[in-house]
Amino acid sequence: MVIRNSQPDEGGHWGPYGGRFVPETLVAPLEELTSAYLAAHDDDNFQSEFAALLADYSGRPTPLFHAKRLTEYAGGAQIYLKREDLSHTGSHKINNALGQILLARRMGKSRVIAETGAGQHGVATATVCALFGLDCVVYMGTEDMRRQALNVFRMELLGAGVQEVNAGSRTLKDAINEALRDWVTNVSDTYYLLGSALGPHPYPLMVREFQSVIGREARAQVLSQTERLPDLLIACVGGGSNSIGLFHPFLNDRVRMIGVEAGGRGNNLGQHAARFNQVGGGRPGVLQGTLSYVLQDQGGQIAPTHSVSAGLDYPSIGPEHAFLHDSGRVEYVSASDAAALEAFQTLSKLEGIIPALESAHAVAHAIKVAREMSCDESIIINLSGRGDKDIDTVGRLRLGTNQ
Amino acid sequence: MSRIAEVFAKLKREGKKGFIPFIVAGHPDLETTVELLVELANSGASVIELGVPFSDPMADGPVIQLASERALQHGFGLKAVLEAAAKARQRTNIPIVLFSYYNPLMQYGVVNVIRDAKEAGIDGVLVTDLTLEESDEFANALRAKELDLIFLVAPTSTDVRLQAITLKATGFIYAVSRAGVTGEQANVSAAAENLVSRVRKCSDLPVAVGFGISTAEQVAKTWTYADAAVVGSAIVAEIERCAGAPDIVQRVGNFARALGSYLGK
Numbered sequence: 001m002v003i004r005n006s007q008p009d010e011g012g013h014w015g016p017y018g019g020r021f022v023p024e025t026l027v028a029p030l031e032e033l034t035s036a037y038l039a040a041h042d043d044d045n046f047q048s049e050f051a052a053l054l055a056d057y058s059g060r061p062t063p064l065f066h067a068k069r070l071t072e073y074a075g076g077a078q079i080y081l082k083r084e085d086l087s088h089t090g091s092h093k094i095n096n097a098l099g100q101i102l103l104a105r106r107m108g109k110s111r112v113i114a115e116t117g118a119g120q121h122g123v124a125t126a127t128v129c130a131l132f133g134l135d136c137v138v139y140m141g142t143e144d145m146r147r148q149a150l151n152v153f154r155m156e157l158l159g160a161g162v163q164e165v166n167a168g169s170r171t172l173k174d175a176i177n178e179a180l181r182d183w184v185t186n187v188s189d190t191y192y193l194l195g196s197a198l199g200p201h202p203y204p205l206m207v208r209e210f211q212s213v214i215g216r217e218a219r220a221q222v223l224s225q226t227e228r229l230p231d232l233l234i235a236c237v238g239g240g241s242n243s244i245g246l247f248h249p250f251l252n253d254r255v256r257m258i259g260v261e262a263g264g265r266g267n268n269l270g271q272h273a274a275r276f277n278q279v280g281g282g283r284p285g286v287l288q289g290t291l292s293y294v295l296q297d298q299g300g301q302i303a304p305t306h307s308v309s310a311g312l313d314y315p316s317i318g319p320e321h322a323f324l325h326d327s328g329r330v331e332y333v334s335a336s337d338a339a340a341l342e343a344f345q346t347l348s349k350l351e352g353i354i355p356a357l358e359s360a361h362a363v364a365h366a367i368k369v370a371r372e373m374s375c376d377e378s379i380i381i382n383l384s385g386r387g388d389k390d391i392d393t394v395g396r397l398r399l400g401t402n403q
Numbered sequence: 404m405s406r407i408a409e410v411f412a413k414l415k416r417e418g419k420k421g422f423i424p425f426i427v428a429g430h431p432d433l434e435t436t437v438e439l440l441v442e443l444a445n446s447g448a449s450v451i452e453l454g455v456p457f458s459d460p461m462a463d464g465p466v467i468q469l470a471s472e473r474a475l476q477h478g479f480g481l482k483a484v485l486e487a488a489a490k491a492r493q494r495t496n497i498p499i500v501l502f503s504y505y506n507p508l509m510q511y512g513v514v515n516v517i518r519d520a521k522e523a524g525i526d527g528v529l530v531t532d533l534t535l536e537e538s539d540e541f542a543n544a545l546r547a548k549e550l551d552l553i554f555l556v557a558p559t560s561t562d563v564r565l566q567a568i569t570l571k572a573t574g575f576i577y578a579v580s581r582a583g584v585t586g587e588q589a590n591v592s593a594a595a596e597n598l599v600s601r602v603r604k605c606s607d608l609p610v611a612v613g614f615g616i617s618t619a620e621q622v623a624k625t626w627t628y629a630d631a632a633v634v635g636s637a638i639v640a641e642i643e644r645c646a647g648a649p650d651i652v653q654r655v656g657n658f659a660r661a662l663g664s665y666l667g668k
Contacts, residue, residue: 019536019537020534020536020537021505021532021533021534021537022532022534023461023462023531023532023555023579024534024554024555024556024559024560024568024579025558025559025582025583026559027534027535027559027564028557028560028561028564029559031561167468173459177459177460180461181462181584184462184582184584185584186582187559187582188582285506285509285510286505286509286532287459288459288461289532294506296506296510298480298510299480299481299507299510300457300481300508300510301457301458301475301507302458302459302506
């Protein structure tokens with residue numbers, strides 16, 4: 001199936017999903033942000049400044065790499081890696097952070113806040129704030145601070161204040177709540193630099209647009225290297241920014257797409273973060289400003305989640321993904337903690353590339369499906385980030401299984 | 404005329420102002436909530452806001468977050484909250500406004516929740532994160548059951564938005580005193596007075612002011628320019644302090660009476 005148009009309506013709705021579910025105090029600031037974003041989007045100066053930063057500061061374009069040993073190991077389709085892990089700061093998050101920091105400057109905001117799960121978005125935000133000399137506060141759950149200690153140190157080194165969040169499950173969701181509370185309190189001088197294709201309109205649209213550089217580059221690169229479009233795209237999906245960034249420029253093509261959610265350690269609510277699972281998955285609901293699939297109990301209380309990767313550990317998903325799911329345009333599957341850990345090591349050993357645990361979910365599923373495809377077909381995996389931050393976690397878990 | 408409209412009309416006739424306490428259903432437990440509703444009604448309250456606990460209260464400060472967390476530990480659902488309201492309704496005529504985030508209402512089903520709220524004797528509903536633009540379905544369902552739809556307005560709301568919101572609102576308008584989450588403040592923001600006068604330019608509905616009001620002096624100050632004062636976190640904090648005490652209901656009642664002590668003056 002080909003989707004001609006995955007544009008939201010004026011209110012930020014993709015079908016029944018998306019929109020703006022926030023306290024009244026935030027509506028006018030979101031309207032102001034929407035106008036500023038739309039004006040910037042159509043402004044050649046803004047676009048050329050953004051493109052220059054992506055090239056000269058972040059090092060784009062990132063390569064599209066033919067992973068021959070991984071291909072041989074899987075024994076089927078040709079596997080290509082879109083190397084977002086080679087971006088400055090080590091993940092695709094810098095694309096969106098650069099776009100939004102230019103917007104914050106245009107809007108005259110002096111203070112920037114952000115939430116972070118794995119710490120990659122926090123690092124990207126701290127980085128762009130250092131680059132432009134803006135005050136930066138990053139909210140992070142204490143559970144995530146524990147498992148991503150390296151990124152906490154990086155943010156502090158970059159001059160950001162890391163604010164610990166002890167509420168709820170002490171992960172990404174709770175960090176977003178605190179960031180929203182900060183924003184609603186300091187809305188006149190503060191820019192909320194949201195890191196995924198989530199939250200109230202215009203964030204899901206804006207983040208997708210800033211991340212679409214991934215798919216535009218990949219499309220041109222694969223055409224130049226193989227003289228044809230790929231058969232399949234695979235990306236991990238937490239909030240959904242790296243996946244929508246890769247997928248969006250291919251939506252009008254006859255290319256199959258799979259989003260890989262965190263399957264965690266089981267199918268029961270609380271053991272995973274797979275919103276689209278048939279069993280134990282989510283259903284439409286409203287969380288943190290948007291209507292999408294949400295992991296929740298019968299009464300609409302948000303459910304706890306689990307994933308070995310902090311960046312996928314979130315009970316809801318970007319609204320455009322909900323729309324693409326229902327329309328059937330994108331397939332969604334999940335990969336377990338164990339499968340991701342195995343893929344983490346496989347890619348490290350076969351290609352000399354240590355992936356982020358988030359991206360390892362995509363690699364795990366790619367190995368599985370490549371086997372069922374022929375060697376004249378091709379797959380692009382979005383390797384959304386590098387795995388240095390996860391070395392300790394993987395080390396601990398490997399030790400655990402050996403004992 | 405709705406019960407809420409009647410209360411405000413009566414206050415106006417008598418030259419009085421309203422006092423609106425907020426409590427979280429199930430904090431510390433649902434049996435106490437029933438008693439608190441009755442006691443607050445007898446302690447000078449004009450209307451009571453009954454909060455539906457939610458796991459992710461993004462517009463609330465630490466006091467209401469904690470109360471919500473404690474309430475949720477009991478594991479009850481919205482149905483039990485409505486049953487508690489129905490029990491209180493048999494003993495008091497005070498208007499009760501259900502105060503909730505949208506997701507628990509949406510999961511119950513918009514039509515069902517409004518039908519059951521009506522049966523429980525709820526008079527109006529305020530949904531913290533349901534913006535005007537997203538509220539059509541909910542507003543229509545409320546109208547069909549003749550329940551009031553209370554909207555928040557904020558200092559950041561533009562005049563155009565105030566116009567649109569007051570057109571759709573019924574019962575009263577809840578003006579948020581300042582940009583921020585719920586919680587006590589040493590000084591109630593001057594922005595509140597300005598906001599109330601902007602609301603008055605486009606609507607004849609009564610205006611209640613809330614967020615940050617925690618003392619009798621602040622309540623009285625609010626009455627100089629608004630029709631009612633909402634006190635949330637200060638009362639919820641008092642309930643938290645009294646949790647487990649055998650005389651919790653009486654003590655919270657006394658606390659509320661003291662807050663509204665300028666009542667009628």
